[in-house]
Amino acid sequence: MKKRSLQQRRRLGETSCGPSSVNVELPEESSLNISPITIDEVLQLAKKTPGNKATGPDDVPVEVLLLPQVALEVRRVMNCVLAGGPAPAEWRTAHIVGIPKKPGS
Numbered sequence: 001m002k003k004r005s006l007q008q009r010r011r012l013g014e015t016s017c018g019p020s021s022v023n024v025e026l027p028e029e030s031s032l033n034i035s036p037i038t039i040d041e042v043l044q045l046a047k048k049t050p051g052n053k054a055t056g057p058d059d060v061p062v063e064v065l066l067l068p069q070v071a072l073e074v075r076r077v078m079n080c081v082l083a084g085g086p087a088p089a090e091w092r093t094a095h096i097v098g099i100p101k102k103p104g105s
Contacts, residue, residue, distance in 0.1 A: 036079045042071045057093045
């Protein structure tokens, strides 16, 4: 594989991914027809999520989402975002951990 300098990669990114090369038609807001999220949907998804996984950047275990008070707040925030409100900055943050492969696999 040919190695590229950071400067070359930036140039490539600017030319191939810049706003002038992207032409995406987004649907009108009214045509999206997204129903508000219900408390039952939040609880159902929380129940389906494995509880033995590592927490995210907020350090909140999935089991906490099963608490009705927490599920109500999650529903409120999600519906606010769906209605056009700002998404919490924390939703754009993740912990990424590399898992090395064993030699020969």
